Amino acid sequence: MRRLLFCLLAASLPSGAGQTAHAQEIALVPQRLSEHCWFFQGEAGMASLANKGYMSNAGFVVTGAGVVVFDALGTPALGRAMIAAIRKVSAQPIKRVVVSHYHADHIYGLQEFKATGAEIWAHAKAKEYISSGQAIERLAQRRADLGPWIDESTRVVPPDVWLDGDTDFRLGGLTFRLIYSGGAHSPEDTLMYVVEDRVLYAGDLIFAGRIPFVGNADSRGWLDAMGKVLALAPSPVVVVPGHGAASRDPARDTALTRDYLVYLRTAMGRAVAELEPFDDAYAKTDWGRFKSLPAFEQANRSNAYGTYLLLEQEELQGTKR
Numbered sequence: 001m002r003r004l005l006f007c008l009l010a011a012s013l014p015s016g017a018g019q020t021a022h023a024q025e026i027a028l029v030p031q032r033l034s035e036h037c038w039f040f041q042g043e044a045g046m047a048s049l050a051n052k053g054y055m056s057n058a059g060f061v062v063t064g065a066g067v068v069v070f071d072a073l074g075t076p077a078l079g080r081a082m083i084a085a086i087r088k089v090s091a092q093p094i095k096r097v098v099v100s101h102y103h104a105d106h107i108y109g110l111q112e113f114k115a116t117g118a119e120i121w122a123h124a125k126a127k128e129y130i131s132s133g134q135a136i137e138r139l140a141q142r143r144a145d146l147g148p149w150i151d152e153s154t155r156v157v158p159p160d161v162w163l164d165g166d167t168d169f170r171l172g173g174l175t176f177r178l179i180y181s182g183g184a185h186s187p188e189d190t191l192m193y194v195v196e197d198r199v200l201y202a203g204d205l206i207f208a209g210r211i212p213f214v215g216n217a218d219s220r221g222w223l224d225a226m227g228k229v230l231a232l233a234p235s236p237v238v239v240v241p242g243h244g245a246a247s248r249d250p251a252r253d254t255a256l257t258r259d260y261l262v263y264l265r266t267a268m269g270r271a272v273a274e275l276e277p278f279d280d281a282y283a284k285t286d287w288g289r290f291k292s293l294p295a296f297e298q299a300n301r302s303n304a305y306g307t308y309l310l311l312e313q314e315e316l317q318g319t320k321r
Contacts, residue, residue: 026052026081030060030089033238033246034197036174037061038089040073040082041245044210044294047074047105053146054078056105059201059240060086061194063172066095069118070192070201071242072109074142075149079109083116094118095171098178099159100203100242101186102126102135103213104142108150110157122159123180125188130158163190181205184222185212185242193232200236200250202229207257208244210294214303219261219310226258260290268308272315278308 030038039059043051058071060082067086072079086094097113099122100106110120129135135156142150167178174196181189185204192201204213205225214222229239229250239247239254247253271281282304290296 026054026077028054028078028081028085030085031246033059033199033240034194036063037194037197037199037238039201039240039246040085042073042105042243044244046295046298047142047146049146049149052077053105053108053142053149056204056243057240058082058106058109060089060094061174061176061197061199062090062092063174064092065172066092068171068176068192069094069097069113070240071100071106071203072097072113074105075108075146076112076154077149079112082109083112092172096121096161098122098176098190098192098201099126100191100201101189102129102156103186103204104138106203106242107156108142108154111155114157119161120157120159121161121163121178123188123190124162124164125183125186126159127162128187130156179228181225181228182221183218184225185214185217187218189225191228193236198235198237199240200229200232200238201240202242204242205229205257206239206241206244206247206254208241208247208253209256210243211290211296211299211303212243212257212260213295213299214261214264214306216306216310219265219307220314223258223261226254229254256293263289264304264307265311268304269311272308272311278305281308 028040030040032038039057041057042055045055047053047055053074056074058073061068067090073082094113094116096119097110099120114120139156163178165180169176174194177193177195179191179193189203189205191203236250237248239250267285287300
C-alpha cells in the first residue's frame, strides 16, 4: 500500500520535479591536470540511461579573473553538476564556455551555463547545424532515448560569439589559444590550448579507449587535423580527448583514433575502387583489431558506411589520396 501511494504521488508530480530528483543523483568529481586546469571524464561507450548521458569529457580552467569552461556535456543535469563541481574548486565567476563542436554529447549542458551569465563561444561553421533540421531531429532522438535527462525544456543554445579561424585571448594571467581544426570530426571542431599550463583540450579529434564516432565526418580532414595536435608536442604536457583518459604521451595516445581512421579509409577505399557493394565489403573486412573496444557494435557499421560514401565522393571529384 505504501509503495502504491508513493507511485501515485510520483505520478502526480510535475515533470520538472522528476527532473530535479534525477539531477540530485548526479555528482561530478573533476580530475586536476595542472595548476589551473581540470577535466571531467565520462564513461566509455555510447550515451544511455545507464550512464545518464555521461560519456564525453569536458574541462575548465581557473584563472585569477574567472573560469573558462571547455564543453558542457550532454544533458542539462550534467551541466548543473559541472557548475556545482566547479564552484567547489573556485569561487571565481564562470566567464565563458568554449564549445569544441555542436554534437549532442557536448552541448545540452550549455543552457545551465548560459543561466549563470557565462558567454558561449563556438566556431562559425556550427551555424549550419544549429539552423538545420538536423539539430531538431537530434534533440528529438535524445529526448526519446535519454528521457527524463533530456526533456521538453532542453534546447540547443547558440553561441554569443562566433569564431572564425584561430583565436587567442588572455584572462586572469593565462593565455588561451583556440585552434580551428579546418574541419574534421565536425566542420567546426575547435581545440583549446592553455599555454602557460601546457594543456590541450582536443575535443573529439581524439577518442581514447573506444571506437570513435565517425558518421559522415571528413576523415581525411580529421587525419590532417590530428597533425596539429602532434605539432604542438612536446609542448602540451597533457592532452584531453573528447572521450577517454587524459594523455601525457600524445603520439602514443592519438594512435588508436589515427589508426582506426586510416583502416576505415583503406578498407572502404579498396571497395570503392573495385566497385564492390558496401554490404559485401563490410562483411569481408577483418575488424578484429577493433571489435573488442567500447562502442564498436553501436558505431562501427555506420562509421564504415559514412566513410564508404565519402570515398565515393572523393573518387568522383578526383580528390582521393
